[in-house]
Amino acid sequence: MSTALPPLTALRAFDAAARHMSFAKAADELNVTPAALSFQIKSLEEHLGAPLFRRLNRAVELTDAGRALAPDAQAGFETLTAGWRAAQRTQDHQSLIVTAGPAFTAKWLAPRLYDFAQAHPEIELRFSASLRIMDFNRDNIDVAIRFGTGPDEGLFAMELVDEFVVPVMVPEMAARYPTPEDLAQATLIIDNSIDFLSPPANWDAWFRAMKVNVTPSYGPAFSQADHAIDAALAGVGVALGRRALVIKDLSDGRLVAPYPYALPVSGRFRFLCPEGAETRPQIVAFRNWILEEVAKTSHVADAMTMLDPFAS
Amino acid sequence: MSTALPPLTALRAFDAAARHMSFAKAADELNVTPAALSFQIKSLEEHLGAPLFRRLNRAVELTDAGRALAPDAQAGFETLTAGWRAAQRTQDHQSLIVTAGPAFTAKWLAPRLYDFAQAHPEIELRFSASLRIMDFNRDNIDVAIRFGTGPDEGLFAMELVDEFVVPVMVPEMAARYPTPEDLAQATLIIDNSIDFLSPPANWDAWFRAMKVNVTPSYGPAFSQADHAIDAALAGVGVALGRRALVIKDLSDGRLVAPYPYALPVSGRFRFLCPEGAETRPQIVAFRNWILEEVAKTSHVADAMTMLDPFAS
DNA sequence: ATAGTCAGTTAAATATATCTTATCTGAGTG
DNA sequence: CACTCAGATAAGATATATTTAACTGACTAT
Incomplete structure (x- = not known):
């Protein structure tokens, strides 16, 4: 099983979707169309070889795989954001x-x-x-x-x-x-x-x-x-x-x-x-x-x- | 100052470069040419508006901005990797x-x-x-x-x-x-x-x-x-x-x-x-x-x- | 000195990933 | 029964990432 990370843009799309539990809201947060987000999630699911969300009538819910990924995805991007902000702050005098x-x-x-x-x-x-x-x-x-x-x-x-x-x-x-x-x-x-x-x-x-x-x-x-x-x-x-x-x-x-x-x-x-x-x-x-x-x-x-x- | 994350591929390139303290080794880790890595770092530095590395004779060293970013970048990608592995494990029976x-x-x-x-x-x-x-x-x-x-x-x-x-x-x-x-x-x-x-x-x-x-x-x-x-x-x-x-x-x-x-x-x-x-x-x-x-x-x-x- | 090597840069061409517009599906809702 | 809502899909457009190949500048070893 490949240990390499999947495309990061797709991971970020997943993170947003998992936080909002909505593709539409996630797309909004990332300033892309829902279509783009749909593609990203699909691509991530293909990389994994299994669905991350169960598409329901008017909602989505996480699969076991999604539940395993979501907390670390969120924490990881939070850490990256914090680091980036720290780097930005060094430029602010x-x-x-x-x-x-x-x-x-x-x-x-x-x-x-x-x-x-x-x-x-x-x-x-x-x-x-x-x-x-x-x-x-x-x-x-x-x-x-x-x-x-x-x-x-x-x-x-x-x-x-x-x-x-x-x-x-x-x-x-x-x-x-x-x-x-x-x-x-x-x-x-x-x-x-x-x-x-x-x-x-x-x-x-x-x-x-x-x-x-x-x-x-x-x-x-x-x-x-x-x-x-x-x-x-x-x-x-x-x-x-x-x-x-x-x-x-x-x-x-x-x-x-x-x-x-x-x-x-x-x-x-x-x-x-x-x-x-x-x-x-x-x-x-x-x-x-x-x-x-x-x-x-x-x-x-x-x-x-x-x-x-x-x-x- | 924009709080949005820079291109994630560039961030990952930076992480690898900061861990190895070498663009060549980082390029090797990511299976890309040194040229690609050079571009990524450059792009990240443009996003930040400041250099992240000081290019020395036969080495690179982190600037203040790079030092501020590196630890969180590393931790963030580690967390993402851990999460991805967890998701992969759910597929392994x-x-x-x-x-x-x-x-x-x-x-x-x-x-x-x-x-x-x-x-x-x-x-x-x-x-x-x-x-x-x-x-x-x-x-x-x-x-x-x-x-x-x-x-x-x-x-x-x-x-x-x-x-x-x-x-x-x-x-x-x-x-x-x-x-x-x-x-x-x-x-x-x-x-x-x-x-x-x-x-x-x-x-x-x-x-x-x-x-x-x-x-x-x-x-x-x-x-x-x-x-x-x-x-x-x-x-x-x-x-x-x-x-x-x-x-x-x-x-x-x-x-x-x-x-x-x-x-x-x-x-x-x-x-x-x-x-x-x-x-x-x-x-x-x-x-x-x-x-x-x-x-x-x-x-x-x-x-x-x-x-x-x-x-x- | 001078050629060789090493680390990183750059330009141009190219491949890939990503996004958009527009259309479609299918289940609730009024 | 038309309407809305959430998401999926197709095709083309755009942005991003990567490669090849040539280049710089400093150290290294004859």
């Missing part, structure tokens, strides 16, 4: 598609976007905020910014600055809670988005590292870090904010960190792109811009004293 | 390719093969003994027999009989160890191949279920169940054998199980094939034959008393 989690998008990227647009008017930046880890080729992504530790196979990775968490609140509230012990009276906002970290970076860990013995009264809990920070900005209470997500608000004075003791966390925000793509001009520009922006606010972090995350 | 672990192949299939060949001379049976779990389409497999519990997505599965382990030895040895307590004096052969089971099905578990308090003296340990049984057949000692693997030897008298107390285990051997393939004639024949063979030796197991695997 105008646009840049970035994916990041909702928190980083809202609290780091969004407030600085105007700045990037000013510096690089030629680059059309698009965002795709999603927690789902995306596949660069399949999802048409150029750059991802993800919180984690790496390493990642086959990816170019650059770690942004050391990450930590520190209690943040609106300035008016800071006057009411001059010392960490006073936080026993405060509403502590909970951020569950980094529960997966080890060692943990929650309120309990911060108090322990501070060697402060309080029985905190917890307030609302959020599954996304940006919502917890928004709550703090609204004056709801005190949040334990990750550096990257609160440093802009601290720098601009919307939030303050009255106790300059920060708890290091094991993850960092990382800049990721497919290997080889790190030299594309718009990716270079974006990466340099991120580094510049990080540097702009580093003075805020310099004033912090790092706690021992393993203190007991 | 003569041959049957079975994969099973080494132990099942050696101790169950191999001794019965002559029987199947007699009953179905029209079916050409081939074996692929491997511990690696294989992909039906990718590896050209019709049927797999695996030890486990399921369920399996998208597969047709049939569980063979309940599985258990029982001490087995050569008949001469049985006279020396009339009671389970006597096993303290015997060499106990260890089979590590089912260490992953829960609850465990090792000597310790069997003695505990028997409520026999012995301090066993362990002999050689094997990572594959058939080797442990071979050791028992060679008179090395007493093995704890899985039903399916020892029942033929018990039935034929090469081994005996002097203590008819068997410990049930949580896994079973399972007959697996792609969904829809279970009606193909040679698969039906093979499946029925397995069921018949299982029935032939069931009297041996009927004489066993099942122990409580959770006894403490």
Whole structure:
């Protein structure tokens, strides 16, 4: 039995027909006449020596052979399409598609976007905020910014600055809670988005590292870090904010960190792109811009004293 | 930027060229002249608007665009090939390719093969003994027999009989160890191949279920169940054998199980094939034959008393 | 040096595959 | 009973792919 592939055009016609379960719709998708599609399927069936579809009254259905072929045909063409798109993207120096989690998008990227647009008017930046880890080729992504530790196979990775968490609140509230012990009276906002970290970076860990013995009264809990920070900005209470997500608000004075003791966390925000793509001009520009922006606010972090995350 | 795929023949030419890193070898693989391949690559590069290869003195190397495309191109065509082979297999009623672990192949299939060949001379049976779990389409497999519990997505599965382990030895040895307590004096052969089971099905578990308090003296340990049984057949000692693997030897008298107390285990051997393939004639024949063979030796197991695997 | 070889390119002719238009079939539908 | 819908088919037109044969430019070995 010949292992060689049949004519690929015919295979593609089959894929479209199997996905739509209709020759007419498949022909439409491929911008050919139904007649052409009919020929292609017939040719494929001749190559195989057996029918792939059963022609019914007003419908078609797959034969056993068709059912064996269809899933791999679909997957194969999807992969080819993804690869072709990736190759096309290497030729595009105008646009840049970035994916990041909702928190980083809202609290780091969004407030600085105007700045990037000013510096690089030629680059059309698009965002795709999603927690789902995306596949660069399949999802048409150029750059991802993800919180984690790496390493990642086959990816170019650059770690942004050391990450930590520190209690943040609106300035008016800071006057009411001059010392960490006073936080026993405060509403502590909970951020569950980094529960997966080890060692943990929650309120309990911060108090322990501070060697402060309080029985905190917890307030609302959020599954996304940006919502917890928004709550703090609204004056709801005190949040334990990750550096990257609160440093802009601290720098601009919307939030303050009255106790300059920060708890290091094991993850960092990382800049990721497919290997080889790190030299594309718009990716270079974006990466340099991120580094510049990080540097702009580093003075805020310099004033912090790092706690021992393993203190007991 | 058009998202449509370029001519597929050109893509396939690129795939071959990228895999071989040589136009000449790629042309050879595709049974065309180097000239044809050169045209195909050129056409693909025109579609993309950029070169995919850098032509060097006596070699070619991929450009960034080529590097972005090559992996997905290769994966895509591999998937298409696997699917096509799967479709071709549905048309083949003569041959049957079975994969099973080494132990099942050696101790169950191999001794019965002559029987199947007699009953179905029209079916050409081939074996692929491997511990690696294989992909039906990718590896050209019709049927797999695996030890486990399921369920399996998208597969047709049939569980063979309940599985258990029982001490087995050569008949001469049985006279020396009339009671389970006597096993303290015997060499106990260890089979590590089912260490992953829960609850465990090792000597310790069997003695505990028997409520026999012995301090066993362990002999050689094997990572594959058939080797442990071979050791028992060679008179090395007493093995704890899985039903399916020892029942033929018990039935034929090469081994005996002097203590008819068997410990049930949580896994079973399972007959697996792609969904829809279970009606193909040679698969039906093979499946029925397995069921018949299982029935032939069931009297041996009927004489066993099942122990409580959770006894403490 | 200089001819030989190797890898890939190119032009022109040709073969093959693919697509279209137009007509046809056959089973439901109003 | 005419109508529509999904697909099949025939014949000619067009686009794609391939071959043969001649060419380039760099390394290789006398």
